[in-house]
Amino acid sequence: MKKSRFFLRMTAFALLFCLLLYGADRLLVDRSAAARTESFYAEPKDSLDVLFVGSSRIMCGIYPLLLWEQYGMTSFDCAGSAQVIAQSYFQLKDALNFQSPRLVVVDVSTVANGNVYTGVESFVHTQLDHMRSPLVRLEAIFTLLPREKRLEYCLPLVKYHSRWSEIRREDFDRAPDTSRGAVVYLGHSEKEDVPPPELIPRAEMGSLADIPRTYLEKIVALCAEKGAEVLFVNLPCVRDRDFQLAYNAVEPLAERLGVPYVNFLYEEELGLDYEREMFDTAHLNSLGAEKLTAWLGAYICENYEIPDRRNAEDAPRWAQDLADFAGRIR
Amino acid sequence: MTRNEVYEQLNAVFRDVFDDESLTVADETTAADVEDWDSLTHITLIAAVEDAFDISFDMKTVVRLKCVGDMVDAILQEL
Amino acid sequence: MSFTSFSFLCFFALCLVGFFALPQRLRPWLLLAASLGFYAAAGLPALGWLFATAAVSWGAGRCVSAGRHPGAAYAGAVVCHLGLLFALKYLNFFAGREILTLAIPAGLSFFTFMAVSYVTDVRRGICPAEKNFGRYLLYLSFFPHVLQGPIDRYAGLTPGLFAGAGFEERRFLRGAWRMLWGFFEKLVIADRLGILVAAVWKEPEAYAGWRVAAAVVCYALQIYADFAGYMDVALGAGEIFGITLAENFDTPYFSRSVPEFWRRWHITLGAWFRDYLFYPLQRTGAFRRLGKFLKGKFGKQAAKNLPAALALAAVWLFTGLWHGARLTYVAWGAYYGLLIILSMLCEPLCARLRPKKKSLLFEAFRMARTFAAVCLGYVLFRSASMGEAWRVLVRIFTAPFAAGKGFSAAGLGMADYAVLAFALGLRLLVSLCRVKGVDLREKLLALPLPLRWGAALALIFSVILFGIYGPGYDAASFIYFEF
Numbered sequence: 013m014k015k016s017r018f019f020l021r022m023t024a025f026a027l028l029f030c031l032l033l034y035g036a037d038r039l040l041v042d043r044s045a046a047a048r049t050e051s052f053y054a055e056p057k058d059s060l061d062v063l064f065v066g067s068s069r070i071m072c073g074i075y076p077l078l079l080w081e082q083y084g085m086t087s088f089d090c091a092g093s094a095q096v097i098a099q100s101y102f103q104l105k106d107a108l109n110f111q112s113p114r115l116v117v118v119d120v121s122t123v124a125n126g127n128v129y130t131g132v133e134s135f136v137h138t139q140l141d142h143m144r145s146p147l148v149r150l151e152a153i154f155t156l157l158p159r160e161k162r163l164e165y166c167l168p169l170v171k172y173h174s175r176w177s178e179i180r181r182e183d184f185d186r187a188p189d190t191s192r193g194a195v196v197y198l199g200h201s202e203k204e205d206v207p208p209p210e211l212i213p214r215a216e217m218g219s220l221a222d223i224p225r226t227y228l229e230k231i232v233a234l235c236a237e238k239g240a241e242v243l244f245v246n247l248p249c250v251r252d253r254d255f256q257l258a259y260n261a262v263e264p265l266a267e268r269l270g271v272p273y274v275n276f277l278y279e280e281e282l283g284l285d286y287e288r289e290m291f292d293t294a295h296l297n298s299l300g301a302e303k304l305t306a307w308l309g310a311y312i313c314e315n316y317e318i319p320d321r322r323n324a325e326d327a328p329r330w331a332q333d334l335a336d337f338a339g340r341i342r
Numbered sequence: 343m344t345r346n347e348v349y350e351q352l353n354a355v356f357r358d359v360f361d362d363e364s365l366t367v368a369d370e371t372t373a374a375d376v377e378d379w380d381s382l383t384h385i386t387l388i389a390a391v392e393d394a395f396d397i398s399f400d401m402k403t404v405v406r407l408k409c410v411g412d413m414v415d416a417i418l419q420e421l
Numbered sequence: 422m423s424f425t426s427f428s429f430l431c432f433f434a435l436c437l438v439g440f441f442a443l444p445q446r447l448r449p450w451l452l453l454a455a456s457l458g459f460y461a462a463a464g465l466p467a468l469g470w471l472f473a474t475a476a477v478s479w480g481a482g483r484c485v486s487a488g489r490h491p492g493a494a495y496a497g498a499v500v501c502h503l504g505l506l507f508a509l510k511y512l513n514f515f516a517g518r519e520i521l522t523l524a525i526p527a528g529l530s531f532f533t534f535m536a537v538s539y540v541t542d543v544r545r546g547i548c549p550a551e552k553n554f555g556r557y558l559l560y561l562s563f564f565p566h567v568l569q570g571p572i573d574r575y576a577g578l579t580p581g582l583f584a585g586a587g588f589e590e591r592r593f594l595r596g597a598w599r600m601l602w603g604f605f606e607k608l609v610i611a612d613r614l615g616i617l618v619a620a621v622w623k624e625p626e627a628y629a630g631w632r633v634a635a636a637v638v639c640y641a642l643q644i645y646a647d648f649a650g651y652m653d654v655a656l657g658a659g660e661i662f663g664i665t666l667a668e669n670f671d672t673p674y675f676s677r678s679v680p681e682f683w684r685r686w687h688i689t690l691g692a693w694f695r696d697y698l699f700y701p702l703q704r705t706g707a708f709r710r711l712g713k714f715l716k717g718k719f720g721k722q723a724a725k726n727l728p729a730a731l732a733l734a735a736v737w738l739f740t741g742l743w744h745g746a747r748l749t750y751v752a753w754g755a756y757y758g759l760l761i762i763l764s765m766l767c768e769p770l771c772a773r774l775r776p777k778k779k780s781l782l783f784e785a786f787r788m789a790r791t792f793a794a795v796c797l798g799y800v801l802f803r804s805a806s807m808g809e810a811w812r813v814l815v816r817i818f819t820a821p822f823a824a825g826k827g828f829s830a831a832g833l834g835m836a837d838y839a840v841l842a843f844a845l846g847l848r849l850l851v852s853l854c855r856v857k858g859v860d861l862r863e864k865l866l867a868l869p870l871p872l873r874w875g876a877a878l879a880l881i882f883s884v885i886l887f888g889i890y891g892p893g894y895d896a897a898s899f900i901y902f903e904f
Contacts, residue, residue: 018590025874032878036885133892163427170427170891177836359725377772381695382680382733382765385703386725389712401704402545405696 033169039179040172045138047189052088053144054188058112059326061318062087063240065104065231066119067095068195069247072295074117075341076192077334078305083313084320086330087113089193092139094130096122097227099139102152104231106145108238115316116235117243117308120228120273121294124251124258126221129156141168190333194301196340201292208286209250214278218257220265228262232269241316244273247304248284250293274311282307298341343421348395348414355394359387369411397421422462424654425607425890432459433658440662441588448585452563452662453555459564460527467526470505471562477501478536479557482543486550495544499537506533514746528568530743532561534693539575541697548576556583563664565655569648571667572689578664586663595862599657601880602851606650608888609844613837614643616889620831622803625813630821632828633813637796640803642845645674648687672852677787679760679794690743694736702732722769730762737761744802749810753801760794840887 062085064070070091079085090107092099097120104116122130129136136157143149153165164170200206220228228244235242244266246259259275266273276282282304284290289300296304312318321327349367357365360378373379379387388404391413397420407413422429436455440448461468481498485491509525539560542548551557560582566573586592621628621636628636649670659666673686683691702708708728716724741754764771776783804810828838854861865876 014590015588025877028874029878029881032882033885036882040886164891167427169885173886173888173891176886177834358721361721378768380680381699382729383725385700386712386729389709400545401701402547404700404704405545406547 036173037169040175041141041168042134042137042172042175046142047186048191048193048195049092049138049142051189051191052090052107052193053110055088055111056326057110060086060088060111061113061321062115062117062312063104063107063111063113064089064091064117064119064193065100065107066091067100067122068093069121069249069295070119071193071195072197072291072297073247073301073304074308075194075301075305075337077194077330077337078302079309080322080330081334082306083309083318084322085309085312085318086321086326087192091119091193093135094122094132095135095139096125096127096130097224097231098128098156099130099136099152101227101231101234102143102148102156103139105151105234106143106148108234108240109145109148112238113240114318115243115312116231116240117245117312118228118231120224120244120246120259120262121249123220123224123228123262124255126223128223137165137168137171140165191337191340192333194337196301197291197295197297198341199291199297204292206250206286206290206293209248209256209277211277212253212256212260214260214263214275216257217260217263218254220258220261225265228265229269232271242269242271243312244271245308246273246275246277248276248282248286248290248296248300250286250290272315274308276304279307302341343418345414345418348417351394352391352410352414352417355390356387359383359390367410369409369414371410372408391417395421422459424651425604437661440585443585445585445587448662449556449559449583453559456559456562456564456567460562460567463527463568464524466524470509470526470529471532471567472558474502474505474532474536475554475558475561478540478561479551479554481540482550482557483552485540485543491544495540498540502533502536506530511742511746531570531572532567534572534690535561535566535575538572538693538697542575548574548579551575551579559583565658566666569651569655570687570689571652571655571669572693573667577667581664584663589663591866592663593661594866596657596660598862598865598877599660600654601657601877601884603650603653603655603657604884604888605844605880606646606653606848608884608890609840610848611643611647611650612889613833613841613844613887614639614646616832616837617828618643618803622809622813625816626825627830628816628825629823630817630819632825634817634821635828636831637799637803637813637817640799641674641792641796642848644799644802645670646848672855674792674795675788675852675856676791677784678764678791679757680764682791682795683757683761690740694740698739699732699736702735703728708732726766729765733762733765734758747805748807749801749804752807752810753798756798756801844883844887 062076062079064074064076064087068091071089071093074087074089076085076087076089079087088107088111090103092103095103100118100122140149140152143152150166153162157165232242244262246262249255251259256277259277263273263275276284284300284303289297289303291297291300321330353366356367356376357363360376360383362377365376367376373384385404388399388407392398395417397417399416399420403412403416407416422432432455436451439451439455443451457468460471477498481494484494506529508521509523509529512521513519539548539557543550551560560573560575560578561567563578563582618636618640621633625633652669656666656668667689669688671685671688673682676682676685708731711731712724712728715727737754737758738751739754740757741751744750744753800813801810804813829835833841851861865873868876
């Protein structure tokens with residue numbers, strides 16, 4: 013009799029403990045990038061028609077709010093800094109549990125990186141700590157990360173517990189991020205100049221490493237399963253020969269998979285002024301992003317059936333967010 | 343030998359080893375009760391007791407001895 | 422597997438479930454399986470050595486009790502055990518070069534000493550030989566004490582070790598509180614102080630002498646929190662299973678003399694050397710003859726003191742060496758040997774100098790003096806080489822107020838010092854309760870439920886938030902983009 017009462021009490025204690033642990037987690041796990049990553053889940057279910065997936069180039073180069081302004085397209089930049097293709101696969105898998113887009117645009121720029129995850133821990137934490145599909149998150153941790161790192165990702169508190177001495181006011185009143193995953197870069201970076209790229213011939217291609225190739229294939233398969241079309245893009249950048257060989261190598265893969273591939277390095281129609289419209293050798297600034305977003309929006313409308321939602325129920329919210337965003341970029 | 347007779351001789355040994363004429367031990371006396379009786383002097387005490395009664399304790403007794411009562415029991419066993 | 426790791430917590434949780442779910446007679450077997458599994462994490466060769474040690478001592482025990490060449494069996498076993506210890510741990514050190522390249526199995530010094538204590542106790546008739554090999558193997562390999570002790574005696578653990586005690590709420594909670602406290606000591610106090618101590622030891626010349634001295638004091642607190650913390654986890658775990666392991670610490674820093682310190686610090690090691698080296702050595706024919714000779718020539722005092730001093734010298738050299746194959750350990754042992762011999766020789770004089778009435782001030786003085794002596798010893802103990810120890814001592818005594826770095830350069834921030842103040846305060850409180858004979862755990866269990874739970878959760882979250890574990894968090898790495 014007493015034994016069962018004890019176990020009941022212990023269970024209650026354990027539950028209380030878990031509750032407090034969850035509170036500690038929310039308080040201490042670094043949220044500096046959380047506003048952006050968590051704003052994705054604030055979008056109503058199945059309301060986004062296009063998802064842009066990939067690295068920081070997507071975040072800087074494509075402005076979903078402008079796409080809505082010009083074409084009524086509802087979209088989101090589901091991207092992460094330095095995110096390699098393998099990570100993008102899991103990011104997409106998680107996103108597809110909340111949205112049913114008609115089109116998924118995949119940034120292939122990290123295809124030159126043959127690793128399973130980017131070595132920059134904080135970026136991986138930003139991506140995984142806030143992921144809301146617990147099974148996808150666990151799958152990502154066990155697939156992408158080496159054994160010794162798994163504990164700190166399964167329990168982020170292991171990494172962040174010492175942050176209690178750094179809690180500031182900002183941790184409590186962070187303004188929500190309404191830019192739909194976009195990040196605005198103005199002007200130029202002081203660290204490097206941006207000369208126009210020296211392009212190698214398009215036909216010259218290297219071979220893709222196993223890991224990025226496998227994950228591109230998995231992304232296409234996943235989208236097919238969920239009834240979404242796929243588009244590969246390589247956003248403008250200044251990179252040397254080795255990178256370009258990899259970018260070009262995506263072309264035969266895309267053809268084999270039946271996926272269109274827009275390599276902006278060769279897209280003269282875009283008319284990008286590298287000196288004026290790039291922030292640094294890898295990211296567009298606000299001028300370049302506006303230009304690219306407009307071109308890409310037109311391309312998507314021409315080739316895909318994406319509804320115009322400028323008169324939908326949700327439109328006033330998009331309009332308001334657009335007004336705020338426009339103030340930041342212009 | 344009776345227990346009291348053992349104590350007569352034992353008290354003499356204790357007084358000699360620990361240089362204390364007023365020292366008197368009983369069954370419940372332990373090392374804590376006698377100043378200077380610690381692990382450093384234990385063997386000296388044991389050797390003196392063995393000499394006085396012309397007996398020999400085994401290691402089991404030496405190590406397990408907790409109080410004077412144990413010692414007296416051991417002495418009586420050996421005699 | 423470290424006690425203060427996540428994997429140990431998972432392992433222990435599984436053990437608990439298994440232990441209380443199984444019927445009584447199977448429980449010791451679960452403990453054996455768990456202990457072997459736990460030890461296997463140290464590697465299969467190590468497990469092999471443990472097994473071999475168990476087999477030899479168990480076999481010798483049976484021979485001795487059966488009367489089959491008891492003397493030879495006993496001597497053979499002791500030679501095997503100490504020989505193995507010497508070969509694996511000390512051969513290269515004494516040879517001056519690398520002869521043997523086998524890895525030292527974890528806990529070798531501990532389970533070797535336990536095995537020797539077993540065969541010796543069987544030989545002396547103190548405990549009967551264990552007929553069942555599985556039971557004996559459990560004694561040696563029991564996971565709470567196999568890696569760092571306590572050095573339990575066979576008679577002290579049985580029959581509780583094999584009893585498979587059923588679940589009892591009070592015992593369970595007491596054990597759990599003790600384990601939690603051990604985690605707190607290790608992760609919050611010891612590992613935090615360790616950062617500061619390591620920084621100062623790396624470059625003592627960069628700090629003023631008094632800061633180096635403060636670091637030595639911090640080391641005294643660190644090593645106590647580390648070792649005693651480990652013991653608390655071990656003994657707490659044992660308590661949960663209904664097994665009472667031997668205490669290893671009794672608020673040692675409250676000792677009034679160095680000999681007393683060694684009766685309160687690493688108690689089971691001191692007891693082992695006393696029972697298996699100090700006493701037997703003094704009982705040998707050679708020592709007895711020496712005693713008689715001295716009594717005749719130089720009187721009672723000399724007869725009492727000189728053999729004891731010689732035996733002490735042997736004990737302390739070996740105690741130092743036991744800690745590791747390093748010159749600084751031997752020097753440390755010699756240091757204590759000298760102090761204890763001197764203390765023994767001066768005892769009659771000191772007894773006369775001591776005030777008749779117990780004055781608090783004088784007691785405090787004695788404790789401070791003892792602590793200072795212990796800290797001096799720690800300089801040797803902590804240093805990897807005699808040169809390193811010398812550098813630390815020179816800095817303390819020749820440049821006490823020289824210019825140098827502040828403590829902020831030693832790897833700890835203001836927040837850390839606040840945590841240390843809180844944690845050490847708590848540590849002092851717990852020690853004072855122990856000294857005054859207050860059973861703190863009983864008091865905690867007697868509290869009303871909300872307070873009890875509050876205290877437990879506060880301690881648990883202190884460990885989670887303030888513990889030193891996990892990859893270092895670097896706020897600077899959260900800049901937005903790099904690629």
